[in-house]
Amino acid sequence: MTEDSMSHHDPHDLLAAWAIDAVDPDERAAVERAIAEDPALAEEAAGFLATAAVLGAARAVTPPTQVRDRVLAAIRTDATTTQAAATHLPAASPGTRSPRGRDGATRPGSTRPGTARSDATGPGSRRGLSRRLRTVLVAAVLAVAIALPSVSAWQQHQRAVQAEARADRITALLASPDAQLLSGDLSSGGTATAVVTADAALVTAEGVSDPGDGKVYQLWVMRDGVPVPDATTGVSGDAFQIDTTAYRAGDGLALTVEPTGGSQAPTTDPLLVLAPTV
Amino acid sequence: MPVPGPHTLADDTLDRVAAGDQDAFTALYDALAPAVHGTALAVLRDPDHAAEVTQEVMVEIWRTADRYDRRLGSPRTWATTMAHRRAIDRVRSVQSQRTRDQAALDRDRPIDYDHVSEQVEGRLEAERLRHCMDGLTDTQRESVTLAYYGGLSYREVAEDLGAALPTIKSRIRDGLIRLRDCLGVTR
Numbered sequence: 001m002t003e004d005s006m007s008h009h010d011p012h013d014l015l016a017a018w019a020i021d022a023v024d025p026d027e028r029a030a031v032e033r034a035i036a037e038d039p040a041l042a043e044e045a046a047g048f049l050a051t052a053a054v055l056g057a058a059r060a061v062t063p064p065t066q067v068r069d070r071v072l073a074a075i076r077t078d079a080t081t082t083q084a085a086a087t088h089l090p091a092a093s094p095g096t097r098s099p100r101g102r103d104g105a106t107r108p109g110s111t112r113p114g115t116a117r118s119d120a121t122g123p124g125s126r127r128g129l130s131r132r133l134r135t136v137l138v139a140a141v142l143a144v145a146i147a148l149p150s151v152s153a154w155q156q157h158q159r160a161v162q163a164e165a166r167a168d169r170i171t172a173l174l175a176s177p178d179a180q181l182l183s184g185d186l187s188s189g190g191t192a193t194a195v196v197t198a199d200a201a202l203v204t205a206e207g208v209s210d211p212g213d214g215k216v217y218q219l220w221v222m223r224d225g226v227p228v229p230d231a232t233t234g235v236s237g238d239a240f241q242i243d244t245t246a247y248r249a250g251d252g253l254a255l256t257v258e259p260t261g262g263s264q265a266p267t268t269d270p271l272l273v274l275a276p277t278v
Numbered sequence: 279m280p281v282p283g284p285h286t287l288a289d290d291t292l293d294r295v296a297a298g299d300q301d302a303f304t305a306l307y308d309a310l311a312p313a314v315h316g317t318a319l320a321v322l323r324d325p326d327h328a329a330e331v332t333q334e335v336m337v338e339i340w341r342t343a344d345r346y347d348r349r350l351g352s353p354r355t356w357a358t359t360m361a362h363r364r365a366i367d368r369v370r371s372v373q374s375q376r377t378r379d380q381a382a383l384d385r386d387r388p389i390d391y392d393h394v395s396e397q398v399e400g401r402l403e404a405e406r407l408r409h410c411m412d413g414l415t416d417t418q419r420e421s422v423t424l425a426y427y428g429g430l431s432y433r434e435v436a437e438d439l440g441a442a443l444p445t446i447k448s449r450i451r452d453g454l455i456r457l458r459d460c461l462g463v464t465r
Contacts, residue, residue: 013447016454017431021425021426022425023431042350047458049359050355051454051463052454053351053358055422055427055457056362058403058406059319060313061316063314063329066329067311067329068308070333071307
């Protein structure tokens, strides 16, 4: 029996064996790499997988009731954990309408997932964000949004309302199957986190310095290496949030400091550039 | 899928599950768990092992629904593929010897496609599959069966049958192509 190594043959030959899990781990990895790079191969793989699925599904038998009970209990625990994380927010000042108690990530019906666009990158699925990560992020954003220096009850109230709206937006963005999370440090201090989807981006920064009088932070959508001007923002406390619908899958994002009103082209070096993995 | 069952899933069920909708997941569980459990049971033959795999797979579906890629197939295909893969992993890690013994038994005992199924769609599908399996050559059917239900890799199948590797790869490939065309599976 001669051993033939994967490097000597075509993943195409192994596609059917791969679909019924009859290959070794190295071969499996090689086939999956090939599928990720070749749409025609992916199409064929899908046909084999659907065929293999019939071999299993034709033997369908309802599992014991205990299995259903245990599974549903496990997902409830998941959701409860999520809810606990979402409600674990710092106490807001008295008189503030706090968003506490909102279930940031798993309120049924609270989000309308965006439609995943097929991108040109072939069938390799872009990893969505885990539900836990979403929850943590939403909770963090809410915490930042409501942990603001006390200005006036009215402003506080306004901010809490805005924070809720922002949290809703984040949740909606994160529900999109193609959502990606990017994050990096600003060279001037602080951290920015961006949630990007096929057609929107939301950048939340924390621990940033005030850009100074007459200056704002400005967000740029980097398309084919060219910065497209987008929204500007001042800083509330040490945090800001900018969102844009000018973003498209594959674009990068950059932040600069610009004169109030924003610029048409960057006048300073970027403090941060975020590039999604495509 | 060839035979839509009573549990036809709404197109957006998985999207709703990805967004954390527990009711949607319950519907998804009821629709997919029989195929998942049946797959695990067909490979593992041990009800306790199969129940564990079913539980793992269904919880995994809840946790990774946001990564499901519809371009790679229907939710049922996704779930069943996951179940088969986990069952095979278990066979290879825990029970490889037993499986080899089992595979030897399987060769002498045709797969029972009349496996008691509580689901009408399962019976219809089993009927279709039996019909399509009959359209394979004996050697194709043997290789596909040893691999899918017996948990053998194509190398082990080759060893078991004393055949060359390329021969077995072709038998599996040609067998699956015939099945695919006979079942009318497109994705």
